[in-house]
Amino acid sequence: MSGAHVSEFPVRSASVVLPQTNIDTDQIIPARFLSTTERKGLGRYAFNDWRWREDGSAHPDFVFNQAHNAGRSVLLAGRNFGCGSSREHAPWALRDLGLRVVVSSEIADIFRGNALKNGLLPVVLPEHVVRDLMTRPDDVLTVDIISRELRTPDGSVHAFALDAFARTCLLEGVDEMGFLLARRADIRNYEDTHHAR
Amino acid sequence: MTASTPRTLFDKLWDAHIVTPETEAAPAVLYIDLHLIHEVTSPQAFTELRARGLRPHRPERTKATMDHSTPTLPRDAQGNPRYASDAARAQVEMLAANCAEFGIELFDMDSDERGIVHVVAPEQGFTLPGMTIVCGDSHTSTHGAFGALAFGIGTSEVGNVLATQCLLQRRPRTMSITIDGALAPGVGAKDVILHAIGVIGVNGGTGHVIEYRGSTIEAMDMEQRMTLCNMSIEAGARAGMVAPDDTTFDWIARTPRGPKGAEFDAALARWRQLRSDEGAHFDAEIRINAADIRPTLTWGTHPGTAIGVDVPVPVATDAAEQKGQDYMRVVAGQALAGMPVDVVFVGSCTNGRLRDMREVAEVLRGQRIAAGVRMLVVPGSEIVKRQAEAEGIDRIVRDAGAEWREPGCSMCIAMNGDLVAPGQLAVSTSNRNFEGRQGPGARTLLASPATAAWAAVRGVVADPRERFADRREVA
Numbered sequence: 100m101s102g103a104h105v106s107e108f109p110v111r112s113a114s115v116v117l118p119q120t121n122i123d124t125d126q127i128i129p130a131r132f133l134s135t136t137e138r139k140g141l142g143r144y145a146f147n148d149w150r151w152r153e154d155g156s157a158h159p160d161f162v163f164n165q166a167h168n169a170g171r172s173v174l175l176a177g178r179n180f181g182c183g184s185s186r187e188h189a190p191w192a193l194r195d196l197g198l199r200v201v202v203s204s205e206i207a208d209i210f211r212g213n214a215l216k217n218g219l220l221p222v223v224l225p226e227h228v229v230r231d232l233m234t235r236p237d238d239v240l241t242v243d244i245i246s247r248e249l250r251t252p253d254g255s256v257h258a259f260a261l262d263a264f265a266r267t268c269l270l271e272g273v274d275e276m277g278f279l280l281a282r283r284a285d286i287r288n289y290e291d292t293h294h295a296r
Numbered sequence: 297m298t299a300s301t302p303r304t305l306f307d308k309l310w311d312a313h314i315v316t317p318e319t320e321a322a323p324a325v326l327y328i329d330l331h332l333i334h335e336v337t338s339p340q341a342f343t344e345l346r347a348r349g350l351r352p353h354r355p356e357r358t359k360a361t362m363d364h365s366t367p368t369l370p371r372d373a374q375g376n377p378r379y380a381s382d383a384a385r386a387q388v389e390m391l392a393a394n395c396a397e398f399g400i401e402l403f404d405m406d407s408d409e410r411g412i413v414h415v416v417a418p419e420q421g422f423t424l425p426g427m428t429i430v431c432g433d434s435h436t437s438t439h440g441a442f443g444a445l446a447f448g449i450g451t452s453e454v455g456n457v458l459a460t461q462c463l464l465q466r467r468p469r470t471m472s473i474t475i476d477g478a479l480a481p482g483v484g485a486k487d488v489i490l491h492a493i494g495v496i497g498v499n500g501g502t503g504h505v506i507e508y509r510g511s512t513i514e515a516m517d518m519e520q521r522m523t524l525c526n527m528s529i530e531a532g533a534r535a536g537m538v539a540p541d542d543t544t545f546d547w548i549a550r551t552p553r554g555p556k557g558a559e560f561d562a563a564l565a566r567w568r569q570l571r572s573d574e575g576a577h578f579d580a581e582i583r584i585n586a587a588d589i590r591p592t593l594t595w596g597t598h599p600g601t602a603i604g605v606d607v608p609v610p611v612a613t614d615a616a617e618q619k620g621q622d623y624m625r626v627v628a629g630q631a632l633a634g635m636p637v638d639v640v641f642v643g644s645c646t647n648g649r650l651r652d653m654r655e656v657a658e659v660l661r662g663q664r665i666a667a668g669v670r671m672l673v674v675p676g677s678e679i680v681k682r683q684a685e686a687e688g689i690d691r692i693v694r695d696a697g698a699e700w701r702e703p704g705c706s707m708c709i710a711m712n713g714d715l716v717a718p719g720q721l722a723v724s725t726s727n728r729n730f731e732g733r734q735g736p737g738a739r740t741l742l743a744s745p746a747t748a749a750w751a752a753v754r755g756v757v758a759d760p761r762e763r764f765a766d767r768r769e770v771a
Contacts, residue, residue, distance in 0.1 A: 134383035136339035187450035213450035
């Protein structure tokens with residue numbers, strides 16, 4: 100996995116807008132698509148019930164079906180994006196759909212953690228900033244994880260918080276399992292102290 | 297932190313599980329005492345383990361059950377489970393193969409103790425006070441009812457725990473929700489947690505671990521506390537917990553796999569220390585008066601849209617709420633009471649335990665469910681099912697015209713073929729009313745077992761206090 104994410108930042112892209120608040124993981128990928136034992140190929144189920152009719156045809160009004168949004172990798176979403184379940188299928192599906200960044204005024208805890216582990220950057224900005232960005236979806240935004248800034252074409256700069264460890268993982272392709280495996284001596288030491296009764 | 301600094305229950309649990317402390321550069325390495333897995337969120341984690349040539353670090357600390365994709369219909373004539381799809385069958389079989397390959401104890405389809413992961417672990421005595429407990433399932437917060445730090449994780453983290461028995465975590469903030477007073481007759485733990493989520497909001501707990509405290513909580517039995525903690529995630533909280541007390545210890549003493557004898561006595565001395573110290577600091581403090589809590593349901597498409605059964609649906613405050621009302625076909629100003637019901641579901645990790653089955657039986661005894669209503673009662677585990685059957689609850693359910701099913705998650709997540717049809721209105725004891733959660737186009741009202749059962753009898757949403765109105769006067 101080393102280096103897998105390096106080329107993806109900074110992201111430069113116009114946005115897809117889903118202003119609705121509380122978009123939950125059942126909207127991001129409905130539970131009936133969780134019977135898979137793979138992590139690939141879930142993009143076609145992303146926002147499935149908003150995106151496709153029962154007969155499989157596309158809802159023409161849904162943003163991810165609109166031609167001008169094709170190839171965009173930034174999602175601007177209403178407050179509390181990703182609430183609900185712990186399914187990592189949600190960021191898997193969004194990545195597979197082509198997204199690299201989700202911007203919202205609040206992002207649910209488990210989704211945020213899962214997203215970071217899959218190279219999908221959660222960016223939390225103040226509500227008024229997100230609402231303003233939503234009015235100009237065609238602006239090409241620059242999302243830079245080194246400076247931890249989202250920049251707009253008119254020169255506005257919005258700083259966002261990004262955990263130092265998460266940033267290192269995104270930049271250098273460090274994976275958590277590898278990091279933990281390197282601490283096995285500490286883990287054994289903990290077990291020896293706490294479990295020897 | 298000095299020894300004299302008052303600590304919360306969460307602080308004590310957190311501090312006791314730090315392998316290496318967090319720094320600016322890296323999160324804490326947190327030791328996990330108990331890891332629970334099921335068929336849906338574990339396959340890709342085992343694949344990762346295999347790809348790296350790893351074995352589980354402490355396989356005895358992981359316990360597996362199958363629940364999400366499993367059928368609740370009786371087996372076919374050949375004795376085979378009737379899976380909803382080949383994919384569901386393959387997922388269940390893959391869990392069995394993974395557990396066999398990696399030496400993990402599994403409650404499989406032939407086990408007479410299988411069930412929903414958050415029902416089985418407390419029932420067996422795997423869930424104990426003072427533990428850190430994780431599972432690839434957001435309702436892992438359930439186990440906090442025992443004074444454990446228990447939270448849901450993604451599949452990558454399932455892999456991390458298998459490989460190292462640890463997670464990388466930043467310390468969350470703390471919130472206390474103090475509830476005092478007696479609950480009115482007909483009002484239960486489900487009403488309490490729906491009310492609390494209504495108070496703090498569907499995102500009110502984000503970034504926090506909640507401790508539920510106060511006389512209302514202390515008076516609850518373990519099953520009620522599990523219902524309460526289960527839905528902490530529906531307010532966005534990382535976890536919910538209740539300090540363990542004699543109610544907790546009595547439960548554990550009766551479990552088949554909990555500590556026994558001298559081991560139990562030694563544990564008891566430690567467990568009694570597990571409470572927030574006087575004057576401990578919480579980052580947020582909420583107070584709720586138990587007398588304000590009515591039988592509560594949801595009107596919208598997230599669990600924060602909770603109101604009393606006799607309270608009018610509020611005016612939508614934003615486009616998403618309006619969309620939710622349109623989806624649910626409710627309008628501001630109407631009461632939920634009186635809405636015609638198509639389906640009633642009793643079960644899930646929220647309300648699939650013996651107490652819930654008893655509550656339903658009490659409402660259904662001597663009654664018939666209304667014509668046109670389909671009602672499923674799904675015990676949370678084989679043990680719950682047997683206990684309920686020993687009490688004749690299955691008979692009461694069937695005599696009322698409802699279906700008594702095999703254990704599993706069933707219609708809560710609708711992965712196993714148990715579905716609410718498009719447009720149908722379901723009163724459900726589960727935990728999520730998201731659009732399509734119980735099937736595409738399904739409309740879900742979350743409610744307590746008593747409210748759900750009474751809705752089935754009446755054929756419309758109704759106040760369960762009607763059922764026992766005479767009894768209330770006696771009391």
